[in-house]
Amino acid sequence: MxxxxxxxxxxxxxxxxxxxxxxxxxxxxxxxxxxxxxxxxxxxxxxxxxxxxxxxxxxxxxxxxxxxxxxxxxxxxxxxxxxxxxxxxxxxxxxxxxxxxxxxxxxxxxxxxxxxxxxxxxxxxxxxxxxxxxxxxxxxxxxxxxxxxxxxxxxxxxxxxxxxxxxxxxxxxxxxxxxxxxxxxxxxxxxxxxxxxxxxxxxxxxxxxxxxxxxxxxxxxxxxxxxxxxxxxxxxxxxxxxxxxxxxxxxxxxxxxxxxxxxxxxxxxxxxxxxxxxxxxxxxxxxxxxxxxxxxxxxxxxxxxxxxxxxxxxxxxxxxxxxxxxxxxxxxxxKQPAIKPATVTKKSTVTANVTSGTTKVEGATVKLTKYTDSTETYSETTAATGVATISNVPLGKYKVEVSKTGYKKYTGTYTVIDGTNNLDVKLIASAAGS
Incomplete structure (x- = not known):
């Protein structure tokens, strides 16, 4: 045999x-x-x-x-x-x-x-x-x-x-x-x-x-x-x-x-x-x-x-x-390592624009978590322009979380493609004391 x-x-x-x-x-x-x-x-x-x-x-x-x-x-x-x-x-x-x-x-x-x-x-x-x-x-x-x-x-x-x-x-x-x-x-x-x-x-x-x-x-x-x-x-x-x-x-x-x-x-x-x-x-x-x-x-x-x-x-x-x-x-x-893909996939850059009404939100944390692997996350903080640039993100579908004190947490989904990725997020201010 x-x-x-x-x-x-x-x-x-x-x-x-x-x-x-x-x-x-x-x-x-x-x-x-x-x-x-x-x-x-x-x-x-x-x-x-x-x-x-x-x-x-x-x-x-x-x-x-x-x-x-x-x-x-x-x-x-x-x-x-x-x-x-x-x-x-x-x-x-x-x-x-x-x-x-x-x-x-x-x-x-x-x-x-x-x-x-x-x-x-x-x-x-x-x-x-x-x-x-x-x-x-x-x-x-x-x-x-x-x-x-x-x-x-x-x-x-x-x-x-x-x-x-x-x-x-x-x-x-x-x-x-x-x-x-x-x-x-x-x-x-x-x-x-x-x-x-x-x-x-x-x-x-x-x-x-x-x-x-x-x-x-x-x-x-x-x-x-x-x-x-x-x-x-x-x-x-x-x-x-x-x-x-x-x-x-x-x-x-x-x-x-x-x-x-x-x-x-x-x-x-x-x-x-x-x-x-x-x-x-x-x-x-x-x-x-x-x-x-x-x-x-x-x-x-x-x-x-x-x-x-x-x-x-x-x-x-x-x-x-x-x-x-x-x-x-x-x-x-x-003792086995994490169960991960065989090779490095194509990557792209995600540009997140975070606003609240007409205000550009500075200091908001933008986090991307891959749908098929919750251990794979990418995050960045917005600048004074309200923009966070997240580089080297593998293509695919992600769960999006955007958070900052004083605003309600945003959750959603976004698919990173091989091309331009503009993620627009609108935060809602929290009620006083909440």
Whole structure:
């Protein structure tokens, strides 16, 4: 058998032309299965015959699936692709770095360049985005399955013996079931939990990316409804009966269905590696609706499945103490650097003009935060002319915040283009004492 590994690195811009001869992924990963296809079924017509008479090349909707075992150094890239918010905090000295991911309202997700080897050749993939992500654990390895959509691909032959594989600077330890613990409603659930499953979908709108003049996606697919479903299988006994009835009847302590209440509880998954307790992972679903299923067959042990649907109304606390409202939050501690794009993108200058009525506002702070990476910020203070010039800003969409004492804080959005960027902001004076 030859070489069968997957490599991944975040893109600067969706589907950018990547020079793979000089390109190095953040890591390579041995995966249990991988399948990337162009989805380019031909268009056929019969012209009234019983046989096909004409054939033309059809639309391309490239898609792929990667499956493997979860390890803490690499799984962060998958969460970076699935969720739309990310924050990196460097550890002090030789300590662990912290990666935080959570679901927000941004519809433009991170895209990646990827490589997948097939024994004797390598597919080089650009514009790859995670449409679905699944984690599953029972009595063996914690495994993942990721569904991707992408823009296009190229291929080249390889020599597996001389292939330049990127090695991690951390020991590759696949996670096992005994590394994983679950908390339901902020406490250890009773009984024995025999399996856990997470399934998330971004419902990327690929159809809206292909139009006249091209066969493959022409722009980034917009993320639509984020769907997250969880499943926890446990035994039915005296210890678990109360939890099961609470979920089934909608109220804690209820012995019959509630008239109108529905139970909302947090679910937390924690991972502590037996061989390396410094590396950790926490996955929190702050508020979930429960549905319980159970039945029996003959004298077999009754098994109960607790199905949970996440709500985007719960809070998660970040490392810095700030809170976010989200349906899912992930925190990973490892020695990996921030998950950032492969190359430096084009940059431009933003000229911000800040006024209040006819007054030019001096001393206002203008801050730009990139939508796809909240750690990437650029700021400048306005001069007496009310102008702030912010140089070397990478192209893309930004959240804009303008603030000064005595004025109401301005928030908005702005897309930095390869050209002239004039950002006009009008501040409103605060009421006295406010």
């Amino acid at each position: 030859g070489l069968r590994i997957f490599g991944l690195k975040m893109e600067n811009e969706y589907g950018e032309d990547c020079d793979f001869s000089n390109w190095t992924p953040d890591w390579h990963q041995e995966v249990s299965s991988a399948d990337f296809k162009l989805g380019d079924d031909p268009n056929l017509s019969t012209g009234g015959s019983r046989m096909y008479k004409r054939g033309r090349a059809g639309v391309m909707k490239p898609a792929g699936t990667v499956e493997g075992q979860v390890d803490i150094p690499r799984i962060g890239h998958y969460f970076r692709g699935f969720l739309d918010q990310y924050k990196f905090t460097a550890g002090s000295g030789s300590g662990m770095n912290t990666h935080e991911f959570w679901g927000g309202e941004c519809t433009r997700l991170a895209s990646f360049a990827a490589t997948q080897t097939y024994d004797f050749f390598q597919k080089q993939i650009i514009g790859a985005m995670i449409d679905a992500l699944k984690l599953e654990v029972s009595d063996e390895f914690l495994t993942f399955s990721s569904d991707w959509v992408y823009k296009t691909e190229s291929s080249e032959t390889i020599d597996s013996e001389n292939y330049n594989r990127v090695k991690m600077d951390e020991t590759d330890i696949p996670l096992m079931f005994y590394d994983v613990k679950v908390k339901l409603n902020n406490k250890d659930p009773e009984g024995v939990q025999t399996s856990f499953t997470f399934e998330g979908k971004n419902n990327l709108n690929v159809d809206g990316t292909i139009g006249l003049g091209a066969r493959h996606p022409q722009k980034i697919a917009v993320a639509q409804q984020r769907e997250i479903d969880l499943s926890l299988v446990t035994t039915l006994d005296e210890d678990t009966m109360r939890t099961i009835l609470d979920g089934e009847y909608g109220e804690v302590g209820a012995m019959e269905p509630s008239k109108c209440q529905i139970l909302k509880v947090p679910l937390e998954l924690t991972v502590d590696i037996c061989e390396d307790p410094d590396r950790k992972m926490i996955i929190l679903f702050p508020e979930c609706l429960l549905k319980v299923e159970y039945d029996f067959s003959d004298s077999d042990t009754i098994e109960t499945t607790i199905n949970l649907s996440t709500m985007g109304t719960g809070e998660a606390t970040l490392k810095d103490g700030s809170k976010v409202v989200t349906d899912m939050y992930v925190r990973i501690e490892n």
